[in-house]
Amino acid sequence: MSSFEGDPPAVARASVLRDQSELALVAVERTRMPMVVTDPRQPDAPIVLANEAFLKLTGYSASEVIGRNCRFLQGADTAPEAIEAIRRGIAADDHFVTVELLNYRKDGSAFWNQLEISPVHDKAGGTIYHFASQKDVTKRRRAQELEVVERQLLMEVDHRSMNALALVQSILQLTRADDIGAYSAAVMRRVDAIARVHRLLALSSWGGTLLTELIAEEAQGGHVHLSGPQLKISPRLAQPLAVVLNELFSNARQHGALLMSEGLVAVAWNVTSCELHLGWRERGIHPVAPVPQVRLGLSLVEAAIRKQLQGTTDLSWGGDWFEARLVIPLNEGDVEIAGGDR
CATH class of the missing domain: 3.30.450.20 (PAS domain)
Structure with missing residues (x-):
């Protein structure tokens, strides 16, 4: 063939x-x-x-x-x-x-x-x-990793902004005053608390801040006794807690125990496997009474704990004392104790 x-x-x-x-x-x-x-x-x-x-x-x-x-x-x-x-x-x-x-x-x-x-x-x-x-394919992998980081950063910025805006909204809704000057001063005091905690968080690149530092920012040298483990808290907790502590210290200075030099504020905290327990107690010769201004301020405390952190509040008064017990559910990564995560 x-x-x-x-x-x-x-x-x-x-x-x-x-x-x-x-x-x-x-x-x-x-x-x-x-x-x-x-x-x-x-x-x-x-x-x-x-x-x-x-x-x-x-x-x-x-x-x-x-x-x-x-x-x-x-x-x-x-x-x-x-x-x-x-x-x-x-x-x-x-x-x-x-x-x-x-x-x-x-x-x-x-x-x-x-x-x-x-x-x-x-x-x-x-x-x-x-x-x-x-x-x-190093350049492609780095570009992909950068895209993921940028997306996570944008989500985090959005989350922080939403948290801050929600706090400001509560402040505006719950602040009361007889004249515009007093109203403006009350709003600015509370917004300043948010700005202070943001500065603290920025120092750690938003990795969290020590609870003791947060308390010190709001105590402003008052007679305060602290009791609890060295605790680093996440930005999710820090922002609303800054507003809560600002309100409690402001009320103590204007209407409660810190109005007099003999007055005392005690702040104690502990952490369980799933909750942060924060206790506040005022004692002093000046009677601590639930006057209207205090009630309005404490309504902001309750709003921040309940709406922002899904926690609970228990507020009580006596003749010359005031107590607040706050319980806050914890998410993973919310707190770090003595070098260990919780």
Whole structure:
């Protein structure tokens, strides 16, 4: 039977088939894509060929690469999950194994490697080589990570703004005064408390603030006794608690125990697995009475605890004493005690 017109001679086709392996190796050497060829028939599947692009990417010379397993590119922060995905894919003899993992150059610098591995089979179906291509996708990964951080930051800013606006709204709704000057002064005093806690939180990059610092900001040197563990509170708690403490101290200075030098305010707190308990007690020779101004101020305390923090308040008076017991449910990360999270 004669060959079709234009077909290459049979001897030429056979020659091409014999040269396929050599041609493939030449292609690997010359491609701009970093690539290596490993031999799974040898112990530890060493690299038997590494092209110039791979050497340029990793910073190694050919003599430092040939004969070694590719794991030398792994380092301290290479994810075990990615390594396991490679192991499973090779063991299953998958047509393609694609994994993104953190690898390291000879100089120790890290890069994100989009690794693709494919097996090369002989005529009997046995795996004789693995081709592995590498692609530096560090810029894309960083752009994705930056996008996530920016999105989280915008969400956090929005959350903080909404919390602050809700507090200001409560202040405007619950502030009462006989004239515009007194009203303005009362509003500004309460808004200033929000500004002070924001300054404290900014010092920690909004990582939280110590409850004792928050109390000190509002106590303004008054005679105050503190009792409780060293407690760092989250911004979610700090903002409304600043308004609450400002109101309690303001009432104590104007109508209660701190009006007289002999007066005393005691603030105590403790934390359970799911709640923050905050206690306030005033004692002094000046009678603490629920006068209208105090009642209005305490309505703001109750609004901040109940509406902002979904907590509860218990307020009580005696002849020369006043007590407030506040219970606030805690979310994960709301408090940190003596270096330990709660």
